[in-house]
Amino acid sequence: MTRLCLIGNSHLIALQEALQAEPARWPGLDCTFHGFRGRTVLNTRVQDGVLVPTTDGARDQMQRYSGQARLEVAGQDAFAVVGLNLKLLHVMTFWKDARWHALPSIRQVPDLAALPHALISRMAAIAGLAGFVAGLTGMVLASRLAAALGKPVYVIGQPRLHRAALWGDQAAYFGLGRAIVNGDGPALAAVHDAAMHRAAARVGAIYLPQPGTTIHDHLLSRPRFMLGQVTDPASGRIRPDHTHPNARFGRLVLDQLARQVGVAP
């Protein structure tokens, strides 16, 4: 039995729901889930094998989501950092500013020097993105856990946006539709994964990419693996949710983790 501690934001829920739906599917995993919001998890530190808060805000969240302000972590065999702002949209931020040789779209540009974007190399894109994500909450947490506990740490990003997001403001802002239409999707996804692998490896963690069967057009998620809609707690109305995965997605990720720790279902 491998004791697996999963720490993440709201994207962690899909994994917990998958486990609740099929508790017998992963007999080799003993999972503990701890939720945090935003960057609050960074206001904690590992002290004598215990994750303790360093601010009142962190203490409040730990109490609220885990029922205790001290989380025993020394007895865990492995850790998974889930979500926490590690997502594909960051490569789109680079793409808004830069182009590189592997992107089909630049083959159509007659005067590269007149491009409003910087022409950079693919390796510069990977190195730059890896450097950027190294400063994000999920990767910083992974780094701290790996350094403090010496156990395997797996990094799992947020899923790509729901396919239906393509027609929404967020996708338009990041240019997802344009990237797909002009053929840049595969190269962007490759840079995203390469950068995540590199950033994780640099802090002693292992990146687990989004399961291939859940991906649509390289940059989006298939609807059947996403929540699609949620109930707005303020108004009680159903509203679209293009961000969060569902338990079907969580099941695939737990399978990935189980394979990694050698207890595949």
Place this chain on the structure above:
Amino acid sequence: MTHPYADLPPRAFWRSAVAEADRLHFPDLYHPGIAIRPDTSVATAGSCFAQHIARALRGAGCSVLDAEPPPRAMPADVAAAFGYRLFSGRYGNIYTARQLRQLLDEIIAGEPDPACVWTREDGRYLDAFRPTVEPEGLDSADEVLLHRAYHLERTSRMLQQTDVLIFTLGLTEAWEDAATGRVYPVCPGVAGGQFDPGRHRFVNFRVGQVVQDLGHIHAALQRFRAGMQMLLTVSPVPLTATASGDHVLTATSGSKAVLRAAAGEFVADTPGTDYFPSFELVTNPAAGGPWFDANLRSVSAAGVARVMDVFLTAQGLTTTAPIAGPAAGAEPVEDEEDAADALICDELLLEAFRK
């Protein structure tokens, strides 16, 4: 009795200008012949010491041109490793006047030299004329040529906007391709390519050659923008190694003496040019110090700050940012969940994890 020395100002005499002067600030050392104002469009190039000049001028709020800015999200340390924001173009270190001359000639010709492609031992590709700007190499020879063409064109457009080019002379030693005469910033085989003793030839430029190259550079710059001024400095950083056969200390003295003499000759003969004594401020015993780190080669942060303080003060510019620190760049600003999603995320978490 009168004589030419009778009416000279105090800065002309060692005792008043050096021995009894404020040797930390040297208020009378540098009288700018080229004025740099916050709205002056400045370009920088040269050896590694030139990086400090660009950083200090940016810190003083000056307009330092950047032909190839990095993506905004690229962290400053990664950008620097890939040659961004170090100089006004992503040309890497330009150690010799010959190198800059050849770069300008190539830009004017409008086509990248196909001989610029080097291969590395791992099978990746480099631009032989700026091998350090892609530390992980490029995917193909075509990509090297594509990036070089882009670099040349962007540098050309940058130079067309330049009021003042600040060029820091670093070395007289270089390796050239015997067939083409082109010099490399790094000896073939060191950072890429293959050293061929039958093809790659050591050169150690002399004063006359450096002066001639500077003249050629000045003339070429006028083609990009008529009236462009040129401010020269000499890097105080010693040679890492010499291929001259001399002791590296002797070779350093020789190279720096050649560069200092060439800069002096060129400026004396060329209107619209000037010299700033960064070399003297770091290496002359009268300037105090030592201004080097423990390796006796790298100029210390205090040394750089001191040199740039003299420069900025003389120019009437005020430092608004630390000048010895790392280059300012994009800090990873983390975007949290969309505001509209925040409450939803909170509720989802609470529902799932309420204990």
